[in-house]
Amino acid sequence: MKHFKTINKGHLQESAVKGGCGECQASCQSACKTSCTVANQKCEK
Amino acid sequence: MIHKYKLNGYNIVMDVNSGAVHIVDDIAYDLLDYLDEDFSEQNREDIIGKLSSKYKKGEIEESYNEMIDLYKSGLLFSKDKVQNSPKIKYIDSPIKSMCINIAHDCNLRCEYCFAAKGDFGCGRVLMSEETGKKAIDFLIKHSGKRRNLEVDFFGGEPLMNFEVVKKIVDYARSKEKEHNKNFRFTITTNGILLTDDKIEYINKEMSNVVLSLDGRKEVNDRLRIFTNGKGSYDMIVPKYKKLVETRGDKDYYVRGTFTKHNLDFSEDVMHMYELGFDQISIEPVVSDEKLDYSIKEEDLPKVFEEYDKLSKKIIDLKKKGSHINFFHFMIDLDNGPCAIKRLKGCGCGNEYVAVTPQGDIYPCHQFVGKDEWKMGNLNDETFDGDMKKSFSKANVYNKNGCNDCWAKFYCSGGCNANNQEYEGDIMNPHKIACELQRKRLECAIMIKAALN
Numbered sequence: 043m044k045h046f047k048t049i050n051k052g053h054l055q056e057s058a059v060k061g062g063c064g065e066c067q068a069s070c071q072s073a074c075k076t077s078c079t080v081a082n083q084k085c086e087k
Numbered sequence: 088m089i090h091k092y093k094l095n096g097y098n099i100v101m102d103v104n105s106g107a108v109h110i111v112d113d114i115a116y117d118l119l120d121y122l123d124e125d126f127s128e129q130n131r132e133d134i135i136g137k138l139s140s141k142y143k144k145g146e147i148e149e150s151y152n153e154m155i156d157l158y159k160s161g162l163l164f165s166k167d168k169v170q171n172s173p174k175i176k177y178i179d180s181p182i183k184s185m186c187i188n189i190a191h192d193c194n195l196r197c198e199y200c201f202a203a204k205g206d207f208g209c210g211r212v213l214m215s216e217e218t219g220k221k222a223i224d225f226l227i228k229h230s231g232k233r234r235n236l237e238v239d240f241f242g243g244e245p246l247m248n249f250e251v252v253k254k255i256v257d258y259a260r261s262k263e264k265e266h267n268k269n270f271r272f273t274i275t276t277n278g279i280l281l282t283d284d285k286i287e288y289i290n291k292e293m294s295n296v297v298l299s300l301d302g303r304k305e306v307n308d309r310l311r312i313f314t315n316g317k318g319s320y321d322m323i324v325p326k327y328k329k330l331v332e333t334r335g336d337k338d339y340y341v342r343g344t345f346t347k348h349n350l351d352f353s354e355d356v357m358h359m360y361e362l363g364f365d366q367i368s369i370e371p372v373v374s375d376e377k378l379d380y381s382i383k384e385e386d387l388p389k390v391f392e393e394y395d396k397l398s399k400k401i402i403d404l405k406k407k408g409s410h411i412n413f414f415h416f417m418i419d420l421d422n423g424p425c426a427i428k429r430l431k432g433c434g435c436g437n438e439y440v441a442v443t444p445q446g447d448i449y450p451c452h453q454f455v456g457k458d459e460w461k462m463g464n465l466n467d468e469t470f471d472g473d474m475k476k477s478f479s480k481a482n483v484y485n486k487n488g489c490n491d492c493w494a495k496f497y498c499s500g501g502c503n504a505n506n507q508e509y510e511g512d513i514m515n516p517h518k519i520a521c522e523l524q525r526k527r528l529e530c531a532i533m534i535k536a537a538l539n
């Protein structure tokens with residue numbers, strides 16, 4: 043493509059089907075303790 | 088829903104529901120102004136007509152066709168199907184994370200401490216070994232089939248009660264096999280009491296360690312002070328260096344707070360980097376607007392500018408092959424958490440609880456000491472299932488305004504504690520926090536674009 047360069051295809055919708063196992067870290071815990079950002083968490087699967 | 092923005096010379100378009108990210112040229116960027124959620128090909132000529140004064144017709148058509156292809160592949164204006172997933176209603180989720188406030192006491196008197204200078208307003212006490220063991224038993228009992236259990240030692244200052252920390256770790260480890268659990272420990276410290284022995288222990292047993300430091304000496308020593316008003320920088324930095332040098336590849340964060348006094352906090356991040364730390368987190372202070380060091384709405388433009396500056400510095404460093412990780416710019420576009428996790432967020436009060444030296448249970452460390460939020464007690468084995476249920480509903484589809492926010496899959500609806508404290512309800516997003524969150528996400532994605 044010339045006008046759109048896709049740098050990430052995104053699998054959010056599919057991820058919901060397999061996901062939700064709950065094995066990953068609670069998001070506020072690791073570094074900050076004052077806010078919630080989930081995009082930087084690791085998936086355990 | 089899409090979100091588009093210009094930053095650092097990049098035109099970035101995010102497709103919210105799929106998570107796709109595109110870098111586009113000016114024609115495509117302008118074209119998207121004329122389209123909405125349910126766009127159809129019918130108004131094609133119309134749109135091309137509107138842009139024809141600015142761009143060549145052939146180019147506009149080409150761009151339009153590319154956009155249609157992306158739409159058909161589900162990478163632009165995609166629909167959200169997660170909303171109807173039964174997994175979003177997770178009423179009876181097990182509790183798998185716990186913050187153990189091992190010491191409601193502290194050897195510093197940091198001005199901005201949300202723990203009311205260490206004791207959360209509940210008196211200076213250390214947790215007993217007995218209460219600590221009960222906390223572990225509680226966690227195991229409520230964790231259902233979850234295997235990975237996380238325990239954070241927090242305070243006050245956890246090193247003031249380090250012998251009990253060790254006993255709790257031993258106790259938890261002794262229960263792992265029998266219950267098929269894997270404990271992961273984190274400890275947060277202000278560094279004052281770190282010794283070689285403690286460093287060795289932490290590097291062996293703790294899967295993460297959070298080391299508090301605000302950055303430059305003058306910044307740190309303004310607010311992170313002893314009872315006599317003296318700063319802590321000179322005492323802690325050499326200890327942190329030692330800890331990090333011997334840590335191997337385990338996680339750690341050097342973590343600071345920025346306030347109105349150091350709105351140029353990118354300098355503090357760089358200072359930490361120059362000290363040899365490459366895992367860094369600096370967060371805006373969470374405090375009442377009335378306090379002089381609070382970040383207020385009027386400070387946002389300056390803070391945004393600073394995030395931009397920091398992004399550029401990080402891009403430069405990474406292009407040179409250096410390693411630096413700023414917690415709030417960390418984002419894994421390919422293999423990040425699943426959508427379910429992203430919508431539910433921190434799990435406070437539902438998957439995560441905090442316990443105090445007195446055995447009281449709260450939804451999370453930031454609710455500690457607020458009587459009306461007490462969920463129960465380890466000693467009399469009480470636990471408020473109704474309160475847990477109300478926290479389980481705190482996802483982006485239920486929080487006010489979150490469902491229409493482009494950041495929902497990255498932010499997860501903000502911090503319940505801040506929402507409660509500053510907007511009066513866990514379901515009402517805290518406006519300043521939202522602005523900061525969205526800005527950091529824009530930077531994080533722009534960094535990805537720049538390094539692509």
Ligand code: SF4
Binds near residue numbers: 060061064425426427
């Ligand atoms: S471990 Fe992965 S799949 Fe499981 S809930 Fe967390 S992010 Fe989702």
Ligand code: SF4
Binds near residue numbers: 498
């Ligand atoms: S940024 Fe604010 S409105 Fe957007 S999802 Fe987060 S909390 Fe909700």
Ligand code: SF4
Binds near residue numbers: 075077450504
């Ligand atoms: S409510 Fe806020 S402080 Fe508490 S766990 Fe969630 S994000 Fe962290």
